[in-house]
Amino acid sequence: MPDEIPARVDRLELPFDARGVDEFGVSKWHLTAAFRALAFLYRSYFQVRCAGLEHIPPRGRAMLVGNHCGGIALDAAMVIASCFLELEPPRLAQGMAEKFINRIPFLSVWAARCGQLTGLPEHAQRLLESDRLLLVFPEGARGTAKLWKDRLSLVDFGTGFLRLALRTRSPIVPFGFLGGGDAVPTVTNLYKLGKLIGVPYLPVTPWVLPLPRPVPLSIQYGEPLRFEGTGTEDDETMQRYVDQVKGRIADLMQRGRP
């Protein structure tokens, strides 16, 4: 189906202008090129298995919240691909990119044109208030830095995402991602070398470079979670809610294991 990707881009329910650019700078041209590559990776290279897509609202604001797995952001790319390739109508999941990305030529432009804005609370709130689908990894960069032996674990979650969900009255759709740690099995991270070239760290694999190998990946989406509150609750309450989300993600990871 050679015209499938542009047709799906056309069916994204985003307010593109006549040049195919929306108010956040998301561009139909860039999306088409990026999703052609992602579709190959999603369907052929990794043969991603995806379940529970019916839990993602077809439109309106929602927050996809899941675990990091693998030394590079394969998880984000495959979740974005699943929402675009599997949902009807397709949706664009918009992640919060690491801040260093905006400083890197070309990568900065491609991330922004594909809707992946710098990870700032202001961006997350504005996207949700614009009824977008926000993708959040509460483990942050510590999550992608997990070593292979820790690939099935979860590091600490921040609470900012939950306060934002309450403030914007957004449902949280949890997901568990598996296989990233086997695709990019990190044996160590080079932090000093990473800093020298402007990234948080460089993951090292048994074949040195963090090039992913074609192993099956899986994504399990769970039922939406809704919490009562305004986002101004004390840390103890927030931590209780966060633990519920974390527990749900751990369940989904367990369910996705072969």
Place this chain on the structure above:
Amino acid sequence: MKVLIPGIAGLLARKVAQRLLAEGHQVIGIDPRGWPGAPEQIELHPVDIRKRAAEEVFRRHRPEAVIHMATISALVVDAEERYRINLGSTRAVFEHCASYGVRQLVFVGRHTYYGAGPDAPLYHTEVEPPQELGTYPELADLVAADLYAANALWRLPELQTAVLRICYTLGPAGHGTLASFLKARFVPMVMGFDPLFHVMHEDDAADAIVKALSARARGVFNVAGPQPLPLSVIAHEAGRRVLPLPETLLARLVGRAGLPRLSHGALAHIKYSIVVDASLFRRETGFAHRFDELTTARSFADAFPPGGRSSPIPAPG
């Protein structure tokens, strides 16, 4: 209403003056540059707003409202003089307003107040402080003028003050920083970067300023029209070719080889976006833009074809 416009000879100020006349207001202008061919109903005073003669205009005419447009951002004026003009003129305007019973003041500032940087949010709201002054010190005078104007909201509570931070303007008059940047055949860009630019048609900008006056807006407001666009798209729609250059090379070439003159700090403004959330202004005044972003860019292209130099409105002297 009797309205005084310091800086009336600017291309945008002329449009504002003509709109006010059309709405039946009495318009008085102050500008040492003069305005050849100005409508005869406008009383022009070719004096410097910072001089005693300008105060006499306030004293004699007792305007009810002032629209302060006597600030400059052109980098052709040296930094010290620009600081004197921008901050000195703003201070003089506010002092005269307080002394001579002006009831309403609109300060026309710029959205570049917020600065551009890799960690800045895409959309700026009015509550944010100015950033990146360290990397772009040439903006300091305009930021200082903006902050001075904004503090009139509590310093001079009887003066109905609106501080407008207007995004880049574009259109057939070729007014403003972005228009100057786009007038060359080639538009230099930092290779690997393509920031969103917030652009509104110059007629919409003039309408917004008049709307701030008629709605008696009070506060600090971002002003923008349609959604922002990548710089490359604006350049393309304006009939220009983009010339992406590595940042270090571009920093050496600006102002030479036919490329527009830019300070080193201004490079951040063609590398990172400055976009504003203008919803507050729309809510408070009912302003709605008439020109979309593509029509705006094309109207500039029609007036300034690549390689051509035609302009229906002469540049101020």
